[in-house]
Amino acid sequence: MTKIAQLEKSIKKLDRNKGPLIPLLQQTQAIYGWLPEEALRHISEALDIPLSKVYGVVTFYSQFYLKPRGRHCIKSCQGTACHVRGGKNVLQALEHHLEVSEGGTTKDLKFSLDTVACLGTCFLAPVVMVNEDYYGDVAPKEVPKILKNYE
Amino acid sequence: MKLKDTTRERLKSVAELDALRRKLKAARDPKKVTVLMCMTGCRAKGADKAAAALRHEIGNFRLKDKVDIVETGCHGFCSMAPVMVIEPFGYMYCKVTAEDMHEVARTTLKTGEVIERLCYEDPITGARIPLNKDIPFYKNQKKIVLRNCGVIDPTLIEHYIERDGYAALGMILSQGVKPDKVVEMVKKSGLRGRGGAGFPTGIKWQLAHDQQNPTKYLVCNADEGDPGAFMDRAVLEGDPHTVIEGMLVGAYAMGASQGYVYCRAEYPIAVRHVKMAIEQAEACGLLGDNILGSDFSFHIKLKEGAGAFVCGEETALMASIEGERGMPRPRPPFPIQSGLWGCPTCINNVETLANIAPIITRGPEWYAGMGTETSKGTKIFALAGAINNTGLVEVPMGITLREIIFDVGGGILENKRFKAAQTGGPSGGVIPADFIDLAIDYDSLAKVGAIMGSGGLIVMDQGNCIVDIAKFFLNFTCSESCGKCTPCRIGLTRMLEILNKISRGEGVPEDLETLETMARVIKDSALCGLGQTAPNPVLTSVQHFRDEYMAHIVDKKCPSLKCKALITYSIDQELCRMCGICSKSCPTGAITGQVKKKGQEGVPFHIMEDTCNKCGMCYSMCPFGSVALA
Structure with a gap:
């Protein structure tokens, strides 16, 4: 099934009465991996919500992406516990090795690097999460070793 | 009884629920060896691999019929992860690995003998403590909200029912307790909202109950965004039904027919467990139309957040549920008068709701017997930072900081000196070491400029710089400010600029006065709780650690060697x-x-x-x- 057809299917199944936009955007992102313009235009027409408003919602929430994402998503936690245990230095090392700054994606679309306010796993501080894998007590020099685990 | 693939039958009355509970209790063999393995937080440290290895070894030793493995939620002792508790002996093994499982199966599971090297080691005496209940971390706790966390399999409603789950709902329906009587009980218990502000829950329910509109909503605020707080995650992951039961009781008391759980999307396991819990409760007739054959109906929908801290603020949360940008609205009207889609909406925090079932079943007097004059019951704190026992602890209100940090928390990492504690996350304050004997409740914390908040407690030692911490929180609130009101959008940015200047060694003494003035203006004039509380970390740190600020400003030195420009x-x-x-x-x-x-x-x-x-x-x-x- 094409992606647009999958989106069509999600729209058909939607409960339109109670705040449908955010759940639909979440589903759309699950289909595409990000939110391309054509999909947003489609949603705007289908729900009869102005595109400007759809755009406004998309840019408000940090989990929606308007650019393609890397195959592996890295989240460097910058919560309080991670901060007091050196989370900033870990982020710096990640930026150095990936040659992107936070929020960026490597040119080969292998990694996206994001920061997150707290992963709720403060006992592992400082934490880095790659996809669904947690790495705890990370020292900046261990960063290359972590990145090697992903293809 | 194999519960994993059981088909659940709809319970048509309270009597049927009670019968099921009796049956479940009778089927439990108290002598049977049961391994309780945390499969939520501990997963990050390899608990899933250890569990797989244990299953394999149990097969090898032909113990399949003699041993049960229960995949539980958080045991709280996260710094010892992965942990396992083996009943009926009560042994707790810490930092277990897949390689240890052969010995665990051969020794403990087969013969009941303890493996000393896996037991908790007292950091002071070096002695091994085999029994869960003797470990100081647990000895000083009182588990009410977390009573089932680490004990039951959260993906099975039967485990919850067996441990007197849904008994509060059953009691209300079978005895025909009137809604206003339920409100009265919660009022009498003295329970206050655990989300941060500490508004009395009973009064909130009374206001919701008194609204005339026939359509009312009850929302569970599970958008736990405070960095350093993870108790709601633990409750939702480890015991989701206790939250659902709390919502059911609340909905009955106020006359709501639709509920929402608004959960942070950064918590995938919590989302999964809540979804399962809703489905199972519906299948059992504990949620939906005509609950347990009565004329009480209540539905719950799960809404996933999309990543915005401000959505923990109740009016922003409602905007987000309605599919809008999560921006706060001015109050009044309060959500309780005009909330979701213009209807009365009561919003309670996860931990608040998890207190409800025990209050109903054990009585408000019992609950009010714990805690201090103005703050009743227990509170969960998430201990993190420079402390030995990081993890989740549930302690009675009124406990001192010293007891939390040194008795429960096992003291400061590497025996360094305690410098300050930070409570309440970005809305809270820094409490200096002088207040270590402060008995903690809502009001005592407010008196020293901090707040209870959601219960994050970050411990700092001499290596942490106070200016850096204040800057950290302000940076966070600045980037999470929704931008709607000027004091928060512009005011916090200006404050952050001053702090940045100070940490670069470019500050002047007058900066501190400017910071304090701005902080007070923002507190008075910002639109929502985020802005009104955001200056707290700066205010309290300037108040209690003026010398350290002056070291940055006058001597151009960072005593803790954290501010990079000054190193x-x-x-x-x-x-x-x-x-x-x-x-x-x-x-x-x-x-x-x-x-x-x-x-x-x-x-x-x-x-x-x-x-x-x-x-x-x-x-x-x-x-x-x-x-x-x-």
């Missing part, structure tokens, strides 16, 4: 092993020297101070600790 980096020529890693990682080319190769002499590396931009990369990357700070 000088140098390489110890004696310790340098001439590997060249520092030079390769330096972004400004400020490090020179010659790499030592086989058969060749090297030259120790050296940092040129005028080219160094003080990024600290060399310090982080040096494998031999040869880079010194001053």
Whole structure:
């Protein structure tokens, strides 16, 4: 099934009465991996919500992406516990090795690097999460070793 | 009884629920060996691999019929992860690995003998403590909200029912307790909202109950965004039904027919467990139309957040549920008068709702018997930072900071000196060591300028810089400010600029007055709770640690060596092993020297101070600790 057809299917199944936009955007992102313009235009027409408003919602929430994402998503936690245990230095090392700054994606679309306010796993501080894998007590020099685990 | 793939039958009356509970209790063999393994937080440290290995070993030793493995939620003792508790012996094993499982199966599971090397080691005496209940971390706790966490399998409603789950709902329906009587009970218990502000829950329910509109909503606020707080995650992951039962009781009391759980999307396991819990409760007739054959109906929908801290604020949360940008609205009207889609909406926090079932079944007097004059019951704290026992603890209100940090928390890491505690996350304050004997409740914390908040408790030692911490929180609130009102959008930005200036060594003494004035203005004029509380970390830190600010401003020194612009980096020529890693990682080319190769002499590396931009990369990357700070 094409992606647009999958989106069509999600729209058909939607409960339109109670705040449908955010759940639909979440589903759309699950289909595409990000939110391309054509999909947003489609949603705007289908729900009869102005595109400007759809755009406004998309840019408000940090989990929606308007650019393609890397195959592996890295989240460097910058919560309080991670901060007091050196989370900033870990982020710096990640930026150095990936040659992107936070929020960026490597040119080969292998990694996206994001920061997150707290992963709720403060006992592992400082934490880095790659996809669904947690790495705890990370020292900046261990960063290359972590990145090697992903293809 | 195999519950994993059981088909659930709809319970048509309270009597049927009670019968099911009796049946479940009777089927439990108290002597049977049961392994309770945390499969939520501990998963991050490899609990899933250990569990798989244990299953394999149980097969090898032909113990399948003699041993049960229960995949539970959080046991709280996260610094010992992965943990397992083996009943009926009560042994707790810490930091277990897949490799340990052969011995666990051969020794403990087969013969009941304890494996000493896996038991908790007392950091002071070095003695091994085999029994869960004897470990100081647990001894000083009182588990009410977390009573089932780490004990039951949260993906099975039967486990919850067996431990008197849904008994509060059953009691209300079977005895025909009137809604206003339920409100009265919650009022009498003295329960206050655990989300941060501490508004009395009973009064909120009374207001909701008194609304005339026939359509009312009850929302569970599970958008736990405070960095450093993870109790709601633990409750939702480890015991989701207790939250659902709390919502059912609330909905009955106020006359709501639709509920929402608004959960942070960064918590995938919590989302999964809540979804399962809703489905199972619906299948059992405990949720939906005509619950347990009565004329009480209530539905719950799960809404996933999309990543915005401000959505923890109740009016922003409602905007987000309605599919809008999560921006707060002015109050009044309060959500209780006009909330979701203009209807009365009661919003309660996860931990608040998890207190409800015990209050109903054990009585409000019992609950009010715990805690202090103005703050009843227990509170969960998430201990993190420079403390030995990081994890989740549930303690009675009124406990002192000293008891939490040193008795339950096991003291400061590496025996360093306690400097300050930070409670309430970005809305809270810094409490200095002088207040270590402060009995903690809502009001005592407010008196010292901090707040209870959601219960994050970050412990700081001498290595943490107060200016850096204040800057950290302000940075967070600045980037999470929704931008709607000027005091928060512009005011916090200006405050952050001043703090940045101070930490660069460019501050002037008047900056502190400016900070304090701005902080008070923002507190008075911001639209929502985020802005009104955001200056707290700065205010309290200036109040209690003025000297440290002055060290940055006047002496241009950071006593804790955290503010990078005020540090000088140098390489110890004696310790340098001439590997060249520092030079390769330096972004400004400020490090020179010659790499030592086989058969060749090297030259120790050296940092040129005028080219160094003080990024600290060399310090982080040096494998031999040869880079010194001053």
